[in-house]
Amino acid sequence: MSASATHILCSSLTFAWPDGGEVFSGLQLAVGHGRTGLIGLNGCGKSTLLRLIAGDLTPAAGHIRTAGDIGYLAQDLILDTALRVDDVLGVATARAALHAIEAGDTGEEQFAAIGDDWDVEERARAVLDQLGMSGIGLDRTVGELSGGECVLLRLAALLLARPSVLLLDEPTNNLDLYARRRLYDAVDAWTGVLVVVSHDRQLLERVDRIADLRDGSVTWYGGNLSAYEEALAVEQEAAERMVRVAEADVRRQKRELADAHVKLARRKRYGQKMWDTKREPKVVMGQRKQTAQESAGKHRVMHAERLADAEGRLDEAVEAVRDDEAIRIELPHTRVHPGLGVLLLRDLELAYGTRLRGEWDLRGPERIALLGRNGSGKTTLLRTIAGELDPVSGEATIQVPVGFLPQRLDVLDDALSLVENVARVAPGTTVNGIRARLAHFLFKGARADRPAGTLSGGERFRATLAALLLAEPAPRLLMLDEPTNSLDLSGVSRLSSALDAYEGALIVASHDMPFLKSLKITRWLLLDADGLREIDPAQLPVSGGENA
Structure with missing residues (x-):
């Protein structure tokens, strides 16, 4: 470039x-x-x-x-x-000067503040409208x-x-x-x-x-992400092929080195026999022995160098193969039998005004996608179900152990290690047991001893998920609020794979449609001013839409 x-x-x-x-x-x-x-x-x-x-x-x-x-x-x-909105937009000074001039203040400082930006308000409103925020006033x-x-x-x-x-x-x-x-x-x-x-x-x-x-x-x-993934797949296929070739070469070099040792041992035994029987003059035998030792040394060095070269090529080939580990968990104690009552909402009025009229229930190991516009009350609903907020009226009855992973990931104590954080919620599990289970969430060895406050966003998410799923009793209703916010592409894939092993009921509030569609959702629910209603995901546009 x-x-x-x-x-x-x-x-x-x-x-x-x-x-x-x-x-x-x-x-x-x-x-x-x-x-x-x-x-x-x-x-x-x-x-x-x-x-x-x-x-x-x-x-x-x-x-x-x-x-x-x-x-x-x-x-x-x-x-x-x-x-104010106009402060954030950086137009407050020019806008104030414009209003001052319109009110009759013709001071030079007002014109200097505006410069050539006489349409400042129109441009600001046009950009807000472009982003779907036309209803937000500049004075808010x-x-x-x-x-x-x-x-x-x-x-x-x-x-x-x-x-x-x-x-x-x-x-x-x-x-x-x-x-x-x-x-x-x-x-x-x-x-x-x-x-x-x-x-x-x-x-x-x-x-x-x-x-x-x-x-x-x-x-x-x-190219874009799809082109990247295609190119990477080709690269990784070639890299894995090179690993197989390099492994075969290492095996061959090891066999040749072993064969060389056998041949050299035979020569040594033959030479010793000739020496012992004194079939040739001592000077001749000594010269032959020295020559054989030098030849054997060169032979060993040659094969050892070939093996070292082959092992070096294998290391390089292995290095080119990406090994981004997947979360591996088994959670038999989270199983919810079909038909078992999990959650019942009845005439629920939430803090901040959202109402859910009538009854709504969740039974068995259903997987619920909770959709809604920003500010519709999704987080408030999940926090109410989790018991963090009291409803204004109505009931939210949970019939199984519940785990809630909030957007802010503030479940962990930053001063404690991961082992200590899990021990708080699973006091009946030994430290070695906790370490073994954390390893399945990719926290192995010393990583499990790191203070929670030192983790990156994705690591903190994995640690919080581990603490929730390893708690006693195990959650049989798991609620996740925007879980992909802190994850990279690999982390999103890991989470989707991990949730495949979860056998309880699941409620996920998310705007990440590809992620939601990977979870085998059984019901799609929309929360809006009319309450909670079931929708057909086929009606949702690929890139979002007015009703979603």
Whole structure:
């Protein structure tokens, strides 16, 4: 990529956290025009890299150069609840000056504040409308908005500013299907430089290239996520074939080395016999012995070198094969028999105004997908069922042990190790038993002794899921609130596989349609102003829709 075509250049980039944990050492990265999807396993440094490029973090060594100004949408977006919408959009000063002039204040400072931006309000409202937020007034405060609306508001501010480089870190987290469709449209329309970190498959299908961050370096793949997965499958098939070839070569070299040892042993025995019987002059036999020893030494070295070379090629071949382990769990104590009563909701009125009229029940090992717009009350409903919130009226009756995994993943005690966290909820299990079961969630050996507060988002999710599923008694109703928010693509696949082993009832609130469709959902429920009603998933548009 030529220097003129490079919009982000990272040279010999090195970064480590204050506790000494190294993230990058000599990273090289050059990003050109267009839309780039940055992917990688949880904890590999994707968000850290965006923060370095945005200037939120300072590298220990190396250089970062960007062409033009940068707009950055952080994953964990926090906005001051007292801010007004026009403050977040960056138009408050120009808007105030415009209103002052309209009221008769013709001071020079008012005109200076506006500059040439006389249509500031129209542009602001147009961007909000583009993102489906036309009903949000510029004078409203952030505290009146939902989490998803705050994400879209920050994106609107970036679209208004039109930076040369736009960085998005998990932008679809907390967005409902309708809001996601608006964001997809904004990404499709973006004509500048865009780098997006996401686990959202539908978003990654809209990029021009994939940057795969792994083991501190980036590998590039042309095309969208589907093209990347096809190319990676071909690579991995070739890598596995090379492993088989290398393994066969190692076996052959070992056999040849063993055969060489047998031949040399025979020669040694023959030479010793000749020496003992003194059939030839001593000088001749001594010369033959020396020659044989030198030949044997060279022979051994030759075969040992061949074996070492073969083993080296095998190591290289194995290194090229990706071994992203899957969560493996067996949960027989979670089984719910068909027809068994699990949950009953009767004339339920939730905090913040949502009403569920009449009765709704869950029986047997059903798998429920809970859909709804941002602010419709999905999280409030799950927290009410879990007993964290009291209903205003009505009943929520749970008839089996329940486990609830909230969006914020605040179930764990950050000061305790993973072993200690699980021991709190499973006091009847030995430490060795806990370690063995944590290993199935990919926390092996010393990893199980790490404090919960040091985990990455994906690791924390796995640890929280482990604590819930390993609790005593085992949950026979499991409720997950936006579980894919903190997971990479591999983590989403792992979660889907892990839930295959869960035999209890399941309620999942999510806007991630590909993930939901992988869970063998038995009922799709929509929560809206009319309450809770069953819908046909075939009616849901692939990229979200007004009714979802």
